[in-house]
Amino acid sequence: MIKTYLTFTFIVLFHICLPAQDFTFGSLTPADVKLKRNDLDSFSNAAVLNEYGKAFMVYNDTKGYTELIVEYHVRIKIFNRDGYGRADIVLPTHRDESGERMDVLSEIKAITLNIVDGKVVSLPLDKSQLFREEVSKYLTHTKFTFPGLQDGSIIEYSYRLTSPHIFNFRTWYLQDDIPKVNSLFEALIPGMYNYNVVLRGPFPLDIQDAKLKRGCFRIAGKDIDCSQMTYGMKNIPAFVEEDYMTASSNFKSAIYFELSDIYRLNGSNIKITKEWRDVDRELVTHPDFGGQMKRDNVFKSILPTILAGAPDELAKAKAMYRYIQQHIKWNRYLGKYSENNIKQALEHRSGNIGDINLALIAGLRAAGLDAEAVMLSTRDNGVVNDLHPVLSDFNYVVAKVNIGDDYHLLDASDPFLPFGLLPLRCINGKARVINLKEPSYWIEPKSSQKSTILYALTAELHPDGSLKGQLTTTSNGYTALNKRHELANYNTTEEYIEHIDETHTAFGISGGEIHGITEAEDPLVERYDIDMKLYDGLDAPEIFFNPFFINRVGKNPFNLDERTYPVDMGTAREERVVITVKLPAGYTLKSKPDDYNLALENKGGRYLTQTQLNGDTFTFSQLLALNQATYVPESYFALKEFFSRIIQQEKIDVVLHKAAGE
């Protein structure tokens, strides 16, 4: 991924301010009218013709705090019916927990512009068709859609948002799912506020300007100068989501702000976000973070029970991990901070990610272990900024326990996770380790176990084509985790086996057993007695059968003609098949798939098959390994070809020949 960073400094220039750069509402340009589908790309059903935003701050004397005011204005052309969805507008507004500070929307203006007989006809939004939906206590959606849509309609709307939430200023999304001809954003930032500004995405800005605007912010009777930043981009392509990629926010072009300092009138300086050492101090003393990590006293009375019989540090860590896994149920809320505090979470047996894993850290510390907190961002939340601390990037916390020279990363939110394996959602680039005493540092969590599966079939083939034998499947890592989740939905193993039997129509299961269902650290082993019809036909002189009937790829997971973003599967995986079949008497191997050995460059992957006949025993083995969690976009075609070759190989049959006279 290409990331470009803008460093934002105060540039004091003595300029006369430019007039407002907004475009005129409802007044179309010839280019707007002329633009046609396919002018920008071959697939978009709508395009943004022009977009302008302006954000500035006003001190609200009555309320006693600074508010952010955003003026937003956009003009969109809708090429056809498939683009009509773009006319359904949802404007979210938030309210904080106290219910006092909330976003206020005003001056909503919307019109549809249609060209009828060469003339522009405008239809304004009917106010009765403006709906306010109170989604929850903290969130309201203001919704509307545009009247009189036709193919080629141009829709335009603007609004003003007054918000108490100044921390992230206003994120300006340059790139969207439809292309944009022009996008321009003006940010007026009073001299007393200092923001870190980051441009994400692969495209450079076309317009980037900083000026001084005198006296644009008034507080306590004083006028304060602002810096007037202008960011603009032209002809921004549509963002197209692809399979096997992490959060689109990692790749989409946008400008992000985060408040770093406030200079007060008395000359003092409040550092909001600055250096990791400031952040460390803040987190360590934060009542819902460090404050919870330190509460080892919560475990005082129960510690002997939890640790009973644990001989060493590793056993103690495992015992504590197991205890938290089984005693606090995840309430499906993420968060790096503790929501309820760990004592309550333990008592109520319920909590968010912060509650669970900070409780785990406190418990590990209570057990005398060296435990730290690891803040991270989940895969669908995007990667974190590693240049300077952006706390709001982090939405998750896990535990890191250091034992000897090793460390283990632990997330107790899922009772089926083995010790040391993080859920896939946590494998997302860099994470920051927060220690109660030492400075924080980066690590890059990886999944500690490969996802592997081994299918071993030992069977006997009968002349009528029926195959009877035993299939043993051994799974590890995420494969085992997923199977355990599935198993948990069945009250008995028998019901699960019945389900497997019914959904795998190629073979029948007459009995089976499963081991390691509750022992998350062990492999999950399934053993089934199976019978299947391998080929059709009776005592034919030549019989054809396909040995690729277990774990068949069948379809290529990579079928794009071009790929822009890395292929990210989160984890390496390995799948093996070993089939041993005793053939019916009198048959010999006439032909078989050639043994195959295919590798991806840089040991990225491997596919191997081998077929053999020893006496009357036929053996077939297959390995499919993808050794990397992430492949660069340039590897996409190699991956596509890799799977294509596998699919070709899978089409080849074994031919058995009946010896004459038998």
Next chain:
Amino acid sequence: MKITLTGIAVLTLLSQVVAQSEYPVSDIPVALKSRADAVVRQETIVADMLAPTKVRYEVKQAITVFNKEGEDKARLVIYYNKQTVIKRISGRVFDAGGFQIGKFTQRDFKDESAVNNFSLYEDTRVKYFLPAVTAYPYTVEYAYELELKQNLIIPAWRPDAYWNVAVQHSEYTFTCGESDDIRVNDTNYAGEPVRSNGDGRKSITWNVANLPARRYEPYSPDPETYKITVKVAPVNFSYYKHEGHYSNWEELGKWSYDALLADGLELPEATTQVVRKLVEGLASDKEKAKVLYEYLQRKTRYVSVQIGIGGFKPMAAKEVDRLGYGDCKGLVNYMQALLKVAGIPSYYCIVEAGSAKRNIQSDFASMEQGNHIILCVPLENDTTWLECTSQRLPFGYLGSFTDDRTVWACTPTGGQLLRTPNYPVAASTQHRQAVLVLAEDGTLTGKMETAFAAGQYENHLEIAGSNGAEQIKLLKKAYDVDYIDFRNIDYQKQSGKIPMLVETFEVTLPKYAPENGGQVFLTANIVNRQPNVPAVKDRKLPVYINRGYTDEDQITYVLPDGLNLVSGGWKEEIESRFGKYQATVEQMGNQLRYHRKFVLNEGTFPAEQYTEFSAFINRINMLDNRKAILAN
């Protein structure tokens, strides 16, 4: 004296401790635990109609949850709106032993708007709650009371509505004044309800006990046909300040027309003029209707806004005219208004839409039936049906969303039941023809043409309507073959009594037929392989095939010089009560010809024939994957 008192206090405490074990899991009969994600231990529902504008609805239920899937049933979800007021909610949680481990009240519930994701706006909200318990099994008990400020729609009792949930005991009582007229409908309820009278009130009670968990079975009939439903409909009703009475579809249709539809058909003068101009000179009503339907498709789009009289009243025609959008009610009403200007009568019809065919219940009229509106134009000997929310469907075509079912028409003279058309198996065809040249490296190149008709008309309609990269993406999904490449894609629509969509393209399938040890492996059926169906053991429900069809595929492979079929050709035929399958492969000169015809019959078959059905389908799957082996 003091001593005695203490003694009593201790006794009371003891008895409370004993009483606390209320729902021990050990009390559940073994038969109810089988295949159950949850068990309804006890459910008592009382609907007490105190007045048409005041129905007290009380529920007490206890549910034992065995696993994560079962939590869906333990989650209490209550929808409410202006006419449904939540009076109280409380609950308790018990562990496996039946000991109380927690309790909760209304404050613990989350409150959110309940707007469907397809809707712009609806004025319904939802409160929901799920207790956090780490260990299964556990039991949750709820008690809540609602007040309905109307009596037109009283929630039906559906004790066995959920899959994989057993019911130990459930009971429903409806109470009203002795002189109140009510109509009652019970479906699949065995036995007679208990009736009792007294103090000027009358009650009817239904109850069920020990119903084992039922699981979903593939190819099974509409659950309404075998699950228990009890509905009560008062004859005199009040709804959003409207009063009325009905005891059949005719009367309810009359009320609906008068209260909801009659005043919304007016159009602005300008549009009236447009309509007159459009139909001017057209000879038949059918031609006029077609022109107006196409006008509707051009001018409007579907936007769902559910407000006004419980979401039953359509947006007025003049509003739709001005805004250019509406929901199914608004758009049907608008179409009706357009036709009215042209002097063509039409009926506003309520239908239960969805791919599964469901009828409006002919023997019991009630307002909550149906979920969609379509328009019926009763042309002489040529009744025409219009789906007014689609811009793609041809005039007079309903498609699988509303075909072949009983619908309820609201007309000025009253309600009536009508039936939408069915697309017969023989007419619902997918006919494919291709000539493909096989190259030395196994690549196939050629032209493919597929015609989709009647019930199969919609198969590739979305692909036909898209273009550019999006179209290629959809095509790759429909023809999921490795490295497939399409060129000169074209779609032609043929309207008429039976609409048809013809798809043509040139196609390349690189290395489709690989060579190994001098043999070339070619799976003759490339794109129409029948998927397997699960081989369900111990089938309980009848086999139901919702929609039959006829598929025919004819592929000619032109072979390179010297390459011949060595595995032998084949001719397979399977006849069964479920349909007919034929497939042949034969070599003729340098051509390999593949022909496949598959007719799937629709209908209902007894449960014990499921094995035969799955064997039939899975045998077809096997034959569809059969390879022709070629060699020099």
